[in-house]
Amino acid sequence: MEEPAQNTSEDQQRYNPAEIEPKWQARWDADPSLYAAEGHDSAKPKFYCIEMLPYPSGQLHMGHVRNYAIGDALARFMWMRGANVLHPMGWDSFGLPAENAALKNNTPPAEWTLANIVAMRRQMRRMGLSYDWSTEVTTCLPEYYRWNQWFFLKMFNAGLAYRKKSKVNWCPQCQTVLANEQVVDGKCWRHDDTLVEQRDLTQWFLRITKYADELLNGLDRMDGWPEKVRTMQRNWIGRSEGALVDFPVAASQQTTEKITVFTTRIDTIFGATSVQLAPEHPLAKSFADSNPVLASQIDEMLAQQKAAREAGDLGAIEKRGVDTGRFAINPFNGELMPIWVANYILADYGTGAIMSVPAHDERDFDFAAKYGLPVRRVIVPNKVTDDSQQLPYLAEGDSSLADSGQWTGESCAEAQQKMAAFAKKNGFGAATVTYRLKDWGVSRQRYWGTPIPMVYCTNGHAGTGPESPRVEPGGVVPLPESALPVLLPPQVEITQQGGSPLGRVADFVNTTCPVCGGPARRETDTMDTFVDSSWYFYRYTDAKNSAAPFDSAKANYWFPIDQYIGGVEHAILHLIYSRFWTKVMRDLGMIHNDEPAARLFTQGMVIKDGAKMSKSKGNVVSPDLMIERYGADATRMYALFAAPPDRDLEWQEDGVAGISRFLARVYRLFQNHEQALKCVQQDDPARMTGSGKLAAIALRRKTHQTIQKITDELAGRWHFNTAIASLMIFVNDLYSAEGEVASTQSSPEVFKDSLRVLPLLLAPFAPFLSAELWEQLGGQGAVFRAAWPVADPELAREAEIEIPVQVNGKLANVVTVPSGSDEATIQTAAQADAKVVARIAAKTIVKVIVVPGKLVNIVVR
RNA sequence: GCCCGGAUGGCGAAACUGGCAGACGCAGCGGACUUAAAAUCCGCAGACCCGCAAGGGUUGUGGGGGUUCAAAUCCCCCUCCGGGCACCA
Incomplete structure (x- = not known):
């Protein structure tokens, strides 16, 4: 039998993410403590990093991949810099798509949703994202939504939740009411082909306008938020x-x-x-x-x-x-x-x-x-x-x-x-x-949402809210906290006909009045799903708490969020509701912070062939396919490399292949020196001579320059693309130096020191390969908990620099001078250069501009 | 109409504070290795012109003007693309 001659003659292995990545994924999955945050008593500085929680549609898309790649790089970097990092993930899992799926497939919404969550969690693990799954939040589960109900009661008692009859936006497609924020150009935010109608209905509202001025004025101080988002919120509030x-x-x-x-x-x-x-x-x-x-x-x-x-x-x-x-x-x-x-x-x-x-x-x-x-x-x-x-x-x-x-x-x-x-x-x-801002209408005539914990007493008991008029035939009565959670009945027939599906469930509707014990009718509307996402990030800090939404001490330790990352499309929906909710919780004495997030980052869209990826345009690229072809490391690293994170990113599969090649080059470098890396020896300075010595010094310099560059980018403006470019240059230099520096006649330790830095610098971008190489090096523990390397400015400094010399603004030549040379030295060198001399011959020097470290410009006439 | 972004090689981009425009990657071309291919490695490469070549010249960051010794970067005017708001009294 003939075998194709694939890498059999070599004892080297090719970079094979299909082998490396599942291996590490299995190990990480088996160790839940790997990405677990320390408690609020940690001595380390805290760093709370969140990407916006997704709707569990069942499929990650490239926008998610980009969003999570950014957050993951940041979280890993902060861990390596010694922070106590909380990096959670959850599911915004109530909402209409589950009901639509139920209609289409005859699957109960809960079943469909939970299966999607399983699928997406698997995809996230496959991507190697560093989430602390012990804090996972799923908004459609009673242990979460009961606290929506709890908040609703608190707001009702504080006069912040009230019922009124008014003109409301009705989406005939969704068969439900929409908040003002959810109407875009007179159309439903979920159906841009469906005109919103006005209907007169009695609905529940949350009094966000009470905080209108605070929401507006707070924006002035939120300099960690993009100006664009702040402007949009100012316009929306419209004072x-x-x-x-x-x-x-x-x-x-x-x-x-x-x-x-x-x-x-x-x-x-x-x-x-x-x-x-x-x-x-x-x-x-x-x-x-x-x-x-x-x-x-x-x-x-x-x-x-x-x-x-x-x-x-x-x-x-x-x-x-x-x-x-x-x-x-x-x-x-x-x-x-x-x-x-x-x-x-x-x-x-x-x-x-x-x-x-x-x-x-x-x-x-x-x-x-x-x-x-x-x-x-x-x-x-x-x-x-x-x-x-x-x-x-x-x-x-x-x-x-x-x-x-x-x-x-x-x-x-x-x-x-x-x-x-x-x-x-x-x-x-x-x-x-x-104000342009109106109170937030939260009633939805849908099944798959949080039941509103109110009943209507047939005997006419009235509630305690200032604007809760008696309704016929009964009064509005809040349920006591002890009656929570009001559970969604599991077996409900979902149909397209109007009115809340819950209204057709007799067992649910018919209840007793908590005040008089007489017959009563339950509220059959459910809450807007933006209620769920208004406070979910507080629940992350104490996700298992069954006695309260969260423990104040824990929330006060972690809040405000140090970095919140997501799409700009939520600028006036989620991001204004959650600011409101934070202020309400503060006024309830639950937290100290006025604002949920100190810093907000809105990443650009992922586009393909010049247009946003969408099913209707048929230009969707599946993350699964990319991972299958190139691995998770290459896929996520490409998402960071192809453009700065705030700009739109054009997805080009050839570019992913390029990153994959780069990772293979890194891998091969370690293969080439596998034996040498295991043998520890000290450099013998006497052995280093001539060009080998110079090359070693240059490599060491490049190593420290690369550390500096990547550290600056990750700690500063987040230009992952240029950080990764510098990593590529570094690897190219390692290949160039391989012959001269790595040999035993020269300075193998310098080479090895440079190689050892590589998995650390790569860890925020390509966790799987970094872990693999770290292990090959015999590194202790997880590479993501190893200390981030520190650049030595002395070693990073260039001995000589090249200074361009211009004559009348045009480049004449480049002269080399010792780094740090003063003006006179540079000018002398410039005017001694033959090409420069030739250029200024027979002319009069009018002026000489010398910018030390930058250039010389000789103005002649 | 108003308010934000953006426009740089064939493509994604870089140039962070006014100081060598095009780093890095993709695609391309040439070469090495190979029976051949793949993979890999080395090299070339903004455009135009002159030159056998080494090299040299001109031009060039959406367009026009300006400031400056020097502009992708600062100022004024304009075009196009993307996003947000849009009779808010």
């Missing part, structure tokens, strides 16, 4: 200072109706020439009741808005309006002004009504121009310039009021204060602050 002003409706009958408007420019109120209502405004509806023309116009506007929203360009819609024929009275000057209904007035911002000041607002100006409404200028600049004569005039700084009664001549800023105070004093307004 706006202004005033409310009541405009009484001129009574044709004996009504006392009034229209309250919100304005940031009360100083322009003498320029107001109409009042504008949103089409949805209740008064618009009441006017329309007796005015069929108005009614049909309003209906038309609403229909047009809906159509525009479906087309996806709400901004392109033309302004239009209709005169109601009614009038309002300007409380500042008693003037009558027409009341219009206009399509550009937002129903859900401010009061859904404005005073229209065409002279000083671009939108009002356009609208007035179209409908011929009067334009009255009441703000003038203190210094007149050409374009300050144009309308609309929007400036307020350095401008004053005109034709504004007793306020004429006042500066805008002053008038804003005084006029708001005047309105308040006379009972028709007040200074106020509005």
Whole structure:
């Protein structure tokens, strides 16, 4: 039988990740203490490092691989630098995909979800990620979600959770309500082809607006967060200072109706020439009741808005309006002004009504121009310039009021204060602050989520929240803590029909009132899954606690998170909810920190052929396939090498092959010197002569320079790509030096010292190969707990450096001078160089610029 | 429309503080080893031009202008790509 002649003649083995990686994985799996954090009594500095927890879809994608490769490199580096590292992982495992899968495959959501978790945990282990699995958090298990319920009760009692009827966003695809944050361009965040509808429903809300100012102001101090995320949160919170002003409706009958408007420019109120209502405004509806023309116009506007929203360009819609024929009275000057209904007035911002000041607002100006409404200028600049004569005039700084009664001549800023105070004093307004941020609607009409721990007593007991009105026929009653957890019933028929699936489970719905013992009905909505992820990282610090969400002492030791890593897509969802939750827990006395994470890093997307990887584009690269072909080390190292972590990364399989080749070169280097590495001997300086000695010095220098470079990158700006490039240069140099330095006639110990550093420097990027090489070296313990090497600046310093010499800014030659040479020495060397001399011959030297250590530029004429 | 990013060889990128543009890797080309191939090793390589060659010249970081002895880097204007916000009164 003929065998293909593969590596049989050599006693060397080829780099084979398919052999090395499973071997180490098995050993690590068998040793749960390897990545276990020490307790909160550790003397080491703590380092809490988290990557955002994934939804267990069943498959890791490249975005995960990149995210985890970054966090893992950092965690391993910090361990080697002597920190007490907590590096946990968990599962954001409630949510709709499990219900969809249940419909499709007839598998219960729990079963599907838990099987996915098993599969993904296996993939993570295969990748060699350094998670402390003893702290694993799975949000869909009762031992976790019971604490969601516990928090809900705490919030209810603190008046932070309340029920109200309001217009809510309804996704017909998900068959549930969505929070404002989960509506993107009028569409569901999970279905960008599904238009969100408005429905009037009674829902549970969390009072995030109570913390609006704190959430906003805190951003200024969060310099460990990307400016981009902070800006997005500022915009989302949308704080706006202004005033409310009541405009009484001129009574044709004996009504006392009034229209309250919100304005940031009360100083322009003498320029107001109409009042504008949103089409949805209740008064618009009441006017329309007796005015069929108005009614049909309003209906038309609403229909047009809906159509525009479906087309996806709400901004392109033309302004239009209709005169109601009614009038309002300007409380500042008693003037009558027409009341219009206009399509550009937002129903859900401010009061859904404005005073229209065409002279000083671009939108009002356009609208007035179209409908011929009067334009009255009441703000003038203190210094007149050409374009300050144009309308609309929007400036307020350095401008004053005109034709504004007793306020004429006042500066805008002053008038804003005084006029708001005047309105308040006379009972028709007040200074106020509005926010774009609304309270967080957390009710979901779905099965696979945390049951809300409330019941509705048929006898009519009311709850204790300030905004929990009695509901028919019963009162809202919170369950006592002892009744937790409210378990999800396991056997539930999932269907596409509306309403919560829990509502169809009689055993679940029918219960007794904890106050009177009479019959009661359970709340059948479940919580938004963003509740789960709002506090999960606190649970990591004490994941097994069955008496409390976590132990305060433990959380206070680990928090704030030192480094949080994830995608920017959560900037105004998870990242604002979890800041809110942290503040609530602080106010409950559970923790000391005001913010969850000291530093946030948002990594770039993984793209392929210029587009984000997605099933619909068919450009998805499977991590499993990469690992199978090149190994986990090469796959994750490529994810770090191909681009800096904050930028988008173009996945190129040839690049993974390149990293694999590099790892094979490293492996071979150790194979080549396997015997020599085992034999310990001291260098004999006498033996080192000539070029061998110089080469040894150069190699030692390169070793320390490489340590320095990689340390700087890992501790500083996280440019793993350049760190890995320097590692490649180092390995190339080791190959070059192999002949001269490694031989016994020269300085084998220098060579061996350099080789010994390699597994340490490689450990954050390629844990499997590092462990293998560390073992070959006879290293003690795990390489990830060995001390990170320290560069010796003396050994790293170059003896000589090359200085480029320019003549009139163009390179003439490069001269070599001793490192640290002063200006005079460098200039002398530069002007002595033959090529430089030739370049400046017959010219006059005007100026010589010498930048020590950098360059020489000789300016000639 | 507004606010952030970004644009550098055939490709991913590097140049961190204004100081040799293109490190490192991929793809490519040439060579060594091999019966041959794979693997591996060595070498070349921004573009254009001159030269047999050594070498030399011109040009070059999206485009245009500016500051400077010197600009991928700083300033002004513009184009394109990606992301966020978008009638927020």
